Amino acid sequence: MAPVRSFLVATFLSSLLSTATAHFELIQPPPLGDGNEDGQVNGPCGGVTVNLDQDAKTDFHVGGDAVAVLLAHPQANWLIRGTLDPTGAGNWTQLFPIVMQSGRGNFCEPAVAAPAEWAGKKGIISTVCNAPDGLLFQCAAVNFVSGANTSPSCSNGSAVSVSFTGDTTLAALVGASSQPSNTSTNPTPTPSGNSAAAMLGGPSAVGSFITAAVLLLAGAAMF
Numbered sequence: 480m481a482p483v484r485s486f487l488v489a490t491f492l493s494s495l496l497s498t499a500t501a502h503f504e505l506i507q508p509p510p511l512g513d514g515n516e517d518g519q520v521n522g523p524c525g526g527v528t529v530n531l532d533q534d535a536k537t538d539f540h541v542g543g544d545a546v547a548v549l550l551a552h553p554q555a556n557w558l559i560r561g562t563l564d565p566t567g568a569g570n571w572t573q574l575f576p577i578v579m580q581s582g583r584g585n586f587c588e589p590a591v592a593a594p595a596e597w598a599g600k601k602g603i604i605s606t607v608c609n610a611p612d613g614l615l616f617q618c619a620a621v622n623f624v625s626g627a628n629t630s631p632s633c634s635n636g637s638a639v640s641v642s643f644t645g646d647t648t649l650a651a652l653v654g655a656s657s658q659p660s661n662t663s664t665n666p667t668p669t670p671s672g673n674s675a676a677a678m679l680g681g682p683s684a685v686g687s688f689i690t691a692a693v694l695l696l697a698g699a700a701m702f
């Protein structure tokens with residue numbers, strides 16, 4: 480390996496190590512809490528006590544609205560869930576299939592839907608990150624409103640790729656009705672030429688795990 484190249488690799492690796500303690504941020508809807516990441520290991524809401532009567536709330540359209548996060552780890556799985564339970568203690572409903580993010584940076588899912596009957600009620604949107612250092616939690620207090628947000632303003636980081644995945648740890652954090660009936664076996668992924676984006680647009684998650692793995696290996700091979 481040429482000296483310049485090994486220097487670049489060393490610089491890259493040390494930058495990885497220096498950010499290894501960072502977790503994630505919920506960007507949209509605006510999160511509860513003071514942004515202190517130390518509490519994030521505590522469920523259900525990152526150590527924040529929720530008070531839906533007093534907490535500042537933003538509107539969340541049950542027909543589809545944006546959930547955006549910033550991941551400081553190179554890879555993690557995401558669960559997006561919601562509840563009307565004013566404490567966040569339970570009754571969590573899964574609002575989007577579990578996905579794996581590869582690459583640090585922003586992930587924005589612009590059309591996360593909630594049950595239609597939640598419109599007109601207050602509740603909590605929560606993102607749970609299954610990261611290399613464990614489960615990490617953040618919550619947002621919202622007013623669920625009818626309709627869909629047709630102009631969500633958030634974007635994906637250029638280094639970020641996202642694909643459907645299975646994660647029994649995350650699946651266990653939502654109610655039985657929204658869990659897969661059988662989490663002991665995952666369907667065998669089959670290779671696919673579709674991009675992760677195309678797969679996220681449709682119901683088929685098959686092959687996304689392999690897609691993500693290939694992308695990771697391709698990234699590693701560059702060094």
Ligand SMILES: *[C@@H]1O[C@H](CO)[C@@H](O)[C@H](O)[C@H]1NC(C)=O
Pocket residue numbers: 563564565569570
């Ligand atoms: C949880 O959901 C059940 C069924 O919808 C409901 O009866 C119960 O009151 C809910 N509990 C809380 C704390 O919201």
Ligand SMILES: *[C@@H]1O[C@H](CO)[C@@H](O)[C@H](O)[C@H]1NC(C)=O
Pocket residue numbers: 660661663664
């Ligand atoms: C889960 O799926 C496997 C394979 O299809 C099956 O053998 C097993 O009985 C299922 N378990 C449950 C609890 O449904």
Ligand SMILES: *[C@@H]1O[C@H](CO)[C@@H](O)[C@H](O)[C@H]1NC(C)=O
Pocket residue numbers: 586587588589633634635641642675676677679680
């Ligand atoms: C971000 O990427 C995911 C996965 O490809 C995609 O579903 C989503 O629509 C993208 N977000 C935006 C704002 O384009």
Ligand SMILES: [Cu+2]
Pocket residue numbers: 499500501502503552610612
């Ligand atoms: Cu972390």
